[in-house]
Amino acid sequence: MMNKKIYYIFLAFGLVFLNACTDDFAELNTNPNQISSESLKQNKNHIGAYFPTMIEPLIGDQIEHNLTNDSFVRHLATPTPFVGGVNNTTYVPTWNNPYMNNMYNKVMAPARQVIQIAEADGETMFVQWAKLLQVTAMSRVSAIHGPIIYSNYGTTGDVAYDSEPELYNNFFSDLDVIVSTFSADTSYTQFKNFDAIYSGSIPHWIKYANSLRLQLAMRLVNVDPALAKTQAEKAINDPGGLIDENSENFNLYLYGGIYKEARICFSWNDTRMSATMESILGGYDDPRVSKYFAPVADASLVSDHPDFPYKGIRNGAQLLAKDTRIVMSTISEDFKNVTHRRFFDAAEVHFMLAEANLRGWSTPLSAQDHYKTGVNLSFEYWGVSGADAYLADNSKTPLDYDDTTVAGPINDFTSRITATVAWDEAGSNEEKLEKIMTQKWIAAYGNTIEAWVDHRRTGYPKLPYNYQNSSKADTGIIPADGFIKRMLFNQNERTNNPSGYAGAVQALGGEDLVSTRLYWDIEGPNF
């Protein structure tokens, strides 16, 4: 009797152990709040569902863009003296590779896996779509750093970088496969669920791929004119065509997120209109200004031009306290509510075609007509009128800049631009190119990586120099009348991938400094 009770007690405990086996260990060691590749096989999600998260990060945030290329091309300027005013914007690489890291971590790494999965399932269209995103991301990273890891990506051990000549050839040959694969199946519809850009329309993706080819070709016009011409004409003549109208623009969907510059501007008070935008838009009386920026509230800030109530901050200004300049023009409040942003547009294509025509390559229209179409498309995109009058103006030139928050010449500059808007067919190619590039620069607002490429390779627009230049020998000296040329390689690579890093520096053809020119950035005239 007594023993029986004891047995019952221990039987109860024993049951706990009977239950115990290690069969469910694998399941236990998974996180139920993650989604398995198996579950995603429904609706091709195991391939397609990753595309939005590879597209969304293509545009960077504050340190990637706003304090890097946005500042280098003088579109937006910060009122904040970050790191005591010694940072990227004053030519000391402080935030060096965040965009590169994002592109590798959020595009290259998942795309590589997605390509493997898609290849295994025979989904060649998805393979090429992922490749197209890789080319997009890496061509932007290379524009910042030069040689990068591309064709050897995903190999083990020390990974070799592609030199820029290799890289562009790889981009072009990848684009060949992408375009031919897409062109062979233009009625394919399976991208639709995952494509917030073109709703799965293959013909539109072909136009984007061709336009990207044209963009990469234009980078090479000075360093390898023959290859540039071949590739540009290939893009122009492809039956799939280029992004020709605003309805064909690659507009990046924000996936419910905020327009990043709106948060940087309105929540953090860390970005404002640039002095250069004030100078150029004000000087040309450009109606797009009201779409780009908001007027200042305090009229005393615009005492130098009361009729044009916008005031910007000089890039590379001497900034002592942040509060001084946050009163200057913000970006337009409209940006708080936008759902898309331009990533690659028809205006840019037409400005590229205008330049191609100047170089004697075959283009659909004349240089002048492409130039005018580019301006018209930009006006149309922003919903402003008056393009004809604007294009006809042959007298207005950019304004000189006065920092009205400080007395004296601090941060002031005299505009170096003497070009007007009106096309002058009798002008020299250099003069024509300056007009094209200046208008391309205005139209590129919000999209500054390529504008930085254009400025480095052509020298246009004639942007003001930094007022404060803190560049130093260990990261590269930028002369007072010069501009930053690149950002450094990822410095972790010195230890993590030493032979790859050494090869990259060799391919760069100079020291790993911000003053070293990239492959396509050649001194001298454009023609």
Place this chain on the structure above:
Amino acid sequence: MKQKISKNVFLSLFLLFGGLLFAQKSVSGTITDDAGVPLPGATIVVVETNLGTTTDFDGNYSITVDEGQTLAISFVGYATQNIQVGASSTYDISLESSNALDEIVVTALGIKRSEKTLTYASQTIKSDKLVQARDVSFANSLTGRVAGVEIQKSSSGAGGSTRIVLRGNKSLSGDSQPLIVIDGIPIVNNRSGQPGTWGGADGGDGLSQINPDDIESVNILKGANASILYGSQGANGVILITTKSGEEGETKVTINSGITFENYIKLPELQFTYGASGLQNSWDSTPGNYNSTFVEDFFQTGVNYVNSVSISGGGKRTKAYFSYYNTTSSGIMENFKYQKNNISFKQSTKLLNDKVTITSNILLTDENTNNRAPAGYYLNPLTALYMHPRERDFNDFKNYEFLGDNGVMQQNFPFNYHFLSNPYWIMNNQPSEDSIKRAISSLNISYAITDKLSFQARASFDFANKENEQRHAAYSNPTNVSPEGRWDYEKYTDELFYTDAILNYSENITEDLTVNAVIGASLQRTTFGDGVSVSTGNPGLFYANEFNFQNVHTSNQIQSTLRSRVEKQALFGNFVFGYKNAIFLDVSGRNDYASTLALTGNESYFYPSYGLSLVLSELVTLPDAISFAKLRVSSASVGNEVPFNKVNPQNSVTAAGNVSRNTQKPFTDLKPEMIETTEFGLDLRFFNNRIGIDVAVYDITSTDQFLRLSAPAGSGYTTYFVNAGEIRNTGVEISLTGDIVEKPNFSWSSIVNLTQNQNEIVEIHPDLNNLSTGAGEGFGSRLVAGGSIGDFYVSRFDRDAQGRIRMSANGEPLKLNDTASPENLAGNAQPDFSLGWSNNFTFGDRLSAGFIINGRFGGKVFSKTEQMLNGSGTSLRSAIDRDRGGVPINGVDPDGNPVTTADPAIWYSNNGIGDRNGISEPYVYDRTNIRLSQLSISYNINTASLGLPLDAASLSLIGNNLLYSAEAPFDPELAMNTGASLFGLDNFNLPSTRTIGMNLRLTF
């Protein structure tokens, strides 16, 4: 001799009853010393069942036992006696103050063993010492009482977490925290969030939720050889807590009521003579007359109340213990509030002719903390307090809000800067609240099958419901908070289910050879962080200042969370062979089955330990002065755990409903980390055990470290894991005990604990030269082969061959900022050695006193606070240098001319040595410090003569952390982060505090 007699008694009994029949009965008696003086608190344990009792104040005991079973009677400083229970029901025992000191100690799994059989170091702290000073964070009371233990308290105030490391950091990626065990069963000791350079606040830990008054004793198992029966989770050592039980006899009620007052010890040295002329930084060059007390006025005197009551009692079969404990703490910063309520109930009942004992224990905790002090730059009231521009009236900030035109309360603050906010706004309009409701319940059934064989089964469930919330009002600092406000909320449960079954067998194989065998099996399942969380971004909330899920903007993701879910099963065994009660061989083994290693083929892993203990004083004749001598040696290898869901992680759904591809490289050959340890020990006692010395020397080698590496950009993955690296800890622990004076009217006993540990990272990973474990601006913790855990690096001056600082043409010092370079090593945050000296005195019958002095020697710490204060021109030294017209320096300009003074405004700027990015070398300080950690003076009131209806009453004056002396401008023993990163960093930490107060203890 006695042993032999009992042996014979046993044999005759065996013959009589043929080992078949044993009658259960109650025996009682009195335990006295050899002079006949009753010994209160002596332990009587039934060897076969591990059940026991203690004697009352008059040395009386009563225990239920089977005939033929053995009673082990022990008392500190006396030889343990074993008595075979025969027909008699009264056993009066007199214990001999003996050479062979032999205390029963609690070891792994709650198994009680005689100390001399132990082959490893073990140190016990009794409850009276633990609660002597009534520290609100009681874990801190262990500091200095045990050799080989490093304890650092969080700077966040009462209820904060504690970093405890036994014998050095053993893991490159894990945090080397020991396992916490209550009555043999593991409990959860999860540390919540920790601040970093940029901000955040400590979130407390599991140990702080226990009622210290429930603790009978704490035993520290320092090495893996001692804790092997807990398997991988005991690899970093174990803190064994034994809780109080009901005692047979009259109901005893104990009441403790204490109040202590808390004040800061030291603030940074600040200047109040130079203003900012309306700017943010106080860099005026002409002095003014400004308020110099606003910083000290900002802090208040904190009041801590600790009240507890416990009731204990029981009959022969059933005993019960009940307690209630309440703490409130107001802290030195307004709005801080810490409240904790504990209820515990423990009962044990004997059933079925006393062969079966059922013990149940329930510990309930309700803990609430409001506004834990943050550290780091962001949303920290101390940044704007210390850096307040001197010419402004700080009192204006007390009106921290005003109603804006839009009907929303707005912040009254003149600057727009990412880490400055109105301190009162943060405290009032960005309140945080952490609350924990926790229940630890356990059931233990033991069954004495025969006199030699017993069986025990246990189950325990530790369940905590945790809620952490911070509500940031609209118009908080826009860097962190979106215009409508921000809501950080998480609610989750932490669970631990544990069960085991153990068979215990002991046998005298021959007259000289004994064996004690324990075999068992256990199962443990933990589920941590199972809940929901949201942290709103920008856009954040639909409507301003409403904090609930309905109002969370759709662009934010409300997340289901699961931090970890792990099941571990184990089979284990421990065999102790004794020869002539003088030589003991201990062999243990455990096989773990871990779910975190599923799919790797390594989920089952075995490790053994071996140990030998030689009681020399029993084996050879030693000089009279030596009363006890024991040599011990042991060696063990244990697997260290790997984290959850690392083998094959999956993909995550993003806020926009897309899928983010996992880019961690799958790790299908993951292995457990291995820790191999060898220990030698010598325990010597002199002059009838009045003086004792215990020395332990150990070598711990950790290999197969589980490392998360960020994959090189070209590899195709973003992160990957490896088993690599080797860490070696070698150390010496010396514990000196002495009853220095033993007079009837005065006694003085003293314990000195010395800890010395040397940590070396032998290698990390072939592909990797260093591993960052946390970095701030100009500061980085980094693991490098050849270095040690705790190494940190700073930016330093560029000096010429003569040691002169190179200056730029603008008068700025040149900086060498490559914090990965070996030359930039500032030092190691761990001390070279530590000393703890605890003392207890009695003066006559009624007055007693105790104090502890702790010293840490060597090691480096770093103060970002000082650097920031220099940059903002608010440090005292920035004013002194302005007063004398320059900073005296030993510099050299680009042309090679000496520079002897620098302009303070440049020298202390961001381009000099101040602010966020200045040269950080000058802010490295020696960690060495000596402090009076505890002081207590108690008076036992003569209740009888006062005619009070009390058994005992005592009044104590107590003080914690009273004084310290250190070179560093902050308390180097307070940790900003109690995790395994950012060692030794001060970045606007709350200043160290001292508490002074009193406690009244009543027993009736």
